[in-house]
Amino acid sequence: MSSRPDNLRAWALCAPAVFALLGLNVVPAVRALIEAPPRPLMAELSSWAIASFAVMAQTLLFCVPTLLFEIPIALLLAVALLQRRAALPAERSDRLTAIAAVLAAFAWRLVFGGAIGSAPSDAPDWTMAALEVWRTLPLATLLLFAALRRRGTPLAEVATLDGAASAQTLRRVHLPLCRSAIAALTALHVVDYLRALHAPLISPGSADRAIWTVLVMVVAILGFRVADRPASV
Amino acid sequence: MRPTHTASSARAPILILLIAAGLVAAAAYLHPVSVGVIAAAAAATAASVAFAVPLAVALARLTFEGRAMIFALLVIASATSPVLLDHAAATSALGRHIGLGVPIATWVVYLAARALPANLEAAAALDGRSALRIWAPLLAPSVMGAAALVFLYCVFDLR
Numbered sequence: 001m002s003s004r005p006d007n008l009r010a011w012a013l014c015a016p017a018v019f020a021l022l023g024l025n026v027v028p029a030v031r032a033l034i035e036a037p038p039r040p041l042m043a044e045l046s047s048w049a050i051a052s053f054a055v056m057a058q059t060l061l062f063c064v065p066t067l068l069f070e071i072p073i074a075l076l077l078a079v080a081l082l083q084r085r086a087a088l089p090a091e092r093s094d095r096l097t098a099i100a101a102v103l104a105a106f107a108w109r110l111v112f113g114g115a116i117g118s119a120p121s122d123a124p125d126w127t128m129a130a131l132e133v134w135r136t137l138p139l140a141t142l143l144l145f146a147a148l149r150r151r152g153t154p155l156a157e158v159a160t161l162d163g164a165a166s167a168q169t170l171r172r173v174h175l176p177l178c179r180s181a182i183a184a185l186t187a188l189h190v191v192d193y194l195r196a197l198h199a200p201l202i203s204p205g206s207a208d209r210a211i212w213t214v215l216v217m218v219v220a221i222l223g224f225r226v227a228d229r230p231a232s233v
Numbered sequence: 234m235r236p237t238h239t240a241s242s243a244r245a246p247i248l249i250l251l252i253a254a255g256l257v258a259a260a261a262y263l264h265p266v267s268v269g270v271i272a273a274a275a276a277a278t279a280a281s282v283a284f285a286v287p288l289a290v291a292l293a294r295l296t297f298e299g300r301a302m303i304f305a306l307l308v309i310a311s312a313t314s315p316v317l318l319d320h321a322a323a324t325s326a327l328g329r330h331i332g333l334g335v336p337i338a339t340w341v342v343y344l345a346a347r348a349l350p351a352n353l354e355a356a357a358a359l360d361g362r363s364a365l366r367i368w369a370p371l372l373a374p375s376v377m378g379a380a381a382l383v384f385l386y387c388v389f390d391l392r
Contacts (some may be wrong), residue, residue: 010297017288017335018303021310024332029313146344183338 059193066189070140071182077137078144079152079174086153140185147181148174243298274387275328282380289339290368293346294354311336332385337386338379345375 152174159169281302291297292304349371357367 006295007299008299010291010295011299013287013291013295014303017284017339018306020284020331020335021306024328025310025313025336026306143344149348179292 042126055194059190062193063186063189067182067186070137071185074137074140074144075170075174075178077141078148078178079170080147081145082152085149136185136189143181143185144178147178152177252275270388273326274330274384275332275335277330277387280327280331281338281383282376284331284335285338285379286342286372286376288335288356289342290346290372291341292339294349294364294368307336307339311340328391330383333386338376338383341379341382342372342375345372 155173155177156169159173164172253261271283288307292300292307310332316337344367349368353367357364
């Protein structure tokens with residue numbers, strides 16, 4: 001049980017960020033929800049429900065192939081990075097991590113910021129999913145690498161000593177360790193696709209967008225709650 | 234056994250800053266940006282990191298009453314970022330970027346702080362050191378990585 005001084009110290013650390021997040025993110029979003037007009041009448045409700053169902057189906061249609069492509073590639077890259085890091089002396093391995101972090105950040109912003117990576121409007125759906133993999137792969141690799149950094153190498157060594165093949169190690173050791181990162185990645189993709197397909201989610205004057213915002217919040221909360229659980233191997 | 238931290242790893246943040254500066258310089262050469270954009274991005278990055286790091290460390294390393302509530306607020310704030318939801322009409326550019334930068338930096342540093350050994354603070358106390366002096370060098374690379382991420386986002390968004 002935490003003591004009172006500990007509570008005060010922790011709250012003092014959290015307070016500035018809490019005020020910033022409340023003032024800049026949460027309160028404006030809630031205000032936009034309140035300012036949205038009441039829900040549409042029954043006749044409009046059916047068309048809204050059909051449109052919303054279509055957006056949801058389209059989101060799943062994009063998310064599932066994206067994650068199926070992205071997670072194995074990112075996992076293999078993260079494991080390769082981990083093995084390379086383990087083979088290096090400590091000071092050089094720190095540099096490798098630093099370089100990977102910065103390059104991932106830069107690649108992520110570069111493809112999101114410019115025209116690079118954008119698909120023509122008549123491109124088929126699978127092209128969009130493949131482009132999404134290309135865009136977010138550095139971030140995904142870094143997330144999985146962060147999840148593996150702490151316990152990945154010793155556990156993999158123990159598994160190898162026990163006679164596990166590399167495929168078994170990948171499936172039984174590395175994949176469970178990455179569960180929280182994969183959950184966070186899934187939540188990010190769902191939110192991003194919902195934003196792209198139904199953006200902007202909040203604007204005064206549209207009740208359906210306000211409802212979608214609540215849905216996005218629920219998805220994000222569920223995703224990050226799973227992400228916060230400790231992994232068990 | 235491989236040491237988890239050496240004196241030379243203190244160079245990692247400097248290396249990150251140098252790489253980020255080089256990449257930004259290359260991007261600025263390819264796509265010219267004004268000094269004002271760099272200054273605004275730097276201000277938003279500094280504010281975001283200053284808000285995010287204490288929050289991330291408190292959430293990852295301290296046990297206190299109300300932690301679950303603050304964690305829920307962080308999750309909701311991540312999903313209601315002004316950039317993500319486009320409700321930033323009444324918000325300034327600085328506020329818009331801090332609104333996105335604080336959650337991103339918090340998640341990056343939070344994941345790094347959680348990965349540190351659980352008994353680190355106890356070991357530091359036995360050695361007569363404060364927890365802050367132990368956390369600072371270990372978290373510096375991830376703080377710099379988060380700062381680079383937020384800064385690059387701001388530069389590309391303001392450009």
